Amino acid sequence: MTSARIHEGLEGVLVAKTTLSSVEGDVGRLTIRGHLIESLASEAPYEAMVGLLLDGALPPPERLRELQAQLGAARVRAYARLAPLGRAVRSTDPMRSLATALSLLPSDATPADAIGMAGVATAAWLSKARGITSLAPEPELPHAQDLLRLARGVAPTPAATRLLDTYLVTVAEHGFNASTFAARVTASTGADLASAVVSGVVTLSGPLHGGAPGPVLDMLDAVATPEHAREYVRAELALGRRIMGMGHRVYRARDPRAFVLERALAAYQRSDVANARLELARAVEQAAEAELARLHPERPLRANVEFYTALLLEALEVPRAAFTAIFACARVAGYAAHYAEQRREGRLIRPSALYVGP
Numbered sequence: 001m002t003s004a005r006i007h008e009g010l011e012g013v014l015v016a017k018t019t020l021s022s023v024e025g026d027v028g029r030l031t032i033r034g035h036l037i038e039s040l041a042s043e044a045p046y047e048a049m050v051g052l053l054l055d056g057a058l059p060p061p062e063r064l065r066e067l068q069a070q071l072g073a074a075r076v077r078a079y080a081r082l083a084p085l086g087r088a089v090r091s092t093d094p095m096r097s098l099a100t101a102l103s104l105l106p107s108d109a110t111p112a113d114a115i116g117m118a119g120v121a122t123a124a125w126l127s128k129a130r131g132i133t134s135l136a137p138e139p140e141l142p143h144a145q146d147l148l149r150l151a152r153g154v155a156p157t158p159a160a161t162r163l164l165d166t167y168l169v170t171v172a173e174h175g176f177n178a179s180t181f182a183a184r185v186t187a188s189t190g191a192d193l194a195s196a197v198v199s200g201v202v203t204l205s206g207p208l209h210g211g212a213p214g215p216v217l218d219m220l221d222a223v224a225t226p227e228h229a230r231e232y233v234r235a236e237l238a239l240g241r242r243i244m245g246m247g248h249r250v251y252r253a254r255d256p257r258a259f260v261l262e263r264a265l266a267a268y269q270r271s272d273v274a275n276a277r278l279e280l281a282r283a284v285e286q287a288a289e290a291e292l293a294r295l296h297p298e299r300p301l302r303a304n305v306e307f308y309t310a311l312l313l314e315a316l317e318v319p320r321a322a323f324t325a326i327f328a329c330a331r332v333a334g335y336a337a338h339y340a341e342q343r344r345e346g347r348l349i350r351p352s353a354l355y356v357g358p
Contacts, residue, residue: 006354011249015176016184016346020053020337023175028253028302032173033057041260046143046168046330047071053173053337054111067112072139074116075146079137081105081117082124094125094325095205102201105194111336114197118332119143122325123150129319144168147329148316159268160316166264167312170257171305171327173334175250179203179210183335187342188349200335201328210327214320216245216310219284226283233287237295243288245307254302261308265315274315281311 007013022031030037033052040049044058047067051059059067081104091097101121105113120137127134132153137146144165148156156164174180183200187193204210223232233243248255265278285303292301313323 004354010181010351015181015349016342018176018338018341019056020334020341021173021175023250025248025250026252028251028256030174030256037170037256038260041166041170041264044169045165046172046333049169049172050111050115050333053333054340068142069139070110070112071116071143072137072141072146074110074112075120075137075143076116076139077113078117078120082121094122094322095201095328097125098122098325098328099198099201099205102194102198105197107192107194109192109194111193111333111340114193114336115143115329115332118197118201118329119147120150122322122329123147125325126151126318126322127153129322152317163264163268163312164316167261167309167326168330170260171309171330173331173337174257177209178206179331180334180338184338184342184346185349187339188346190343193336193339196339197332197335200331204324204328204331210324213245213306213310213313213323213327216307217314217320219244220277220280220310223280223284226280229280229283229287230291233284233291237291243284243292243301245304245310246285246288246292247301248304251302251304252300255304257305258303258308261305261312265308265312268315270315277314278311281307 020033022029024031032040032049033056035052035058040052044052045064047064048058050071051057051063051067055063078101082101085104091100098118098121101117102114105117109117124134127150130151130153135150135153137150139146141149142161142165145156145161148160148164176184179200182203183196186196186199219232223229236243262278262282285307289302309323309327313326314320318326
């Protein structure tokens with residue numbers, strides 16, 4: 001028997017150096033290659049975030065146009081690969097469909113190929129869920145605009161496109177979370193990019209990692225009106241249940257991505273019903289924060305990214321079952337950037353375990 005310390009869940013263990021992102025949980029700050037997420041989400045389209053992650057700097061106009069063209073061409077290639085397979089890659093589970101589609105990528109797939117496939121496969125699932133004919137991509141369109149068009153079967157409004165762009169930028173990268181680490185473990189073995197991305201996606205499908213946005217809406221449905229928020233929260237906590245969308249493994253302050261998405265929703269031109277939905281969410285957040293602070297003064301539990309993700313994707317008419325798949329469409333860029341960094345600078349990831357058997 002050894003006295004070696006075990007770090008359950010690898011919490012607090014440094015396993016690599018990275019230039020991609022910094023998650024400062026105590027102060028609620030997320031920095032992507034030196035840029036605060038608040039500024040990136042308000043100014044940059046998704047193509048710019050892809051360039052920042054893959055190139056190391058925000059792309060100038062010429063490079064931005066090149067990236068848009070690369071993603072457009074990748075969507076066309078993805079559509080051609082998926083079309084002959086039909087229902088085989090549009091199962092009842094959108095995350096399984098996404099993982100299946102990504103596994104079709106060749107061994108020499110580029111990051112653009114992975115991003116394009118993720119978007120087209122998820123849009124194909126969404127169009128099937130709507131009962132509409134799957135459209136072919138329009139490669140000249142920006143990525144977010146074409147994804148909404150493919151999913152809905154009609155051209156989206158500029159406001160809806162901007163809302164999805166903001167979301168994709170906001171969740172594209174977030175440190176060494178479980179799915180990113182899984183992708184890096186796969187990359188460390190020398191496996192190809194597609195395999196690493198599939199590893200990330202299937203890890204993201206777990207309910208403890210990417211599965212909370214849908215239940216946030218279930219909670220709001222149950223609360224119904226802002227006046228019932230405090231009563232609902234107290235009753236749930238008394239029963240020992242979690243308040244969905246509150247608390248984070250790393251953040252001890254409010255998740256900065258929650259701020260970004262709440263701000264984007266407030267600026268989005270919507271109906272009175274949708275605006276009331278946002279006010280309901282704010283009331284629940286305030287009630288939950290107050291009650292959790294009373295019960296757990298030693299550990300701040302604030303809103304995380306999933307709290308306002310739920311409202312944003314609902315506003316974009318995405319069904320709850322596909323929330324995590326849309327998240328994955330954004331995060332594939334982060335997986336690709338971590339894949340490149342791991343292959344360039346890392347070594348085979350091979351931790352040890354303490355044997356406690358007979």
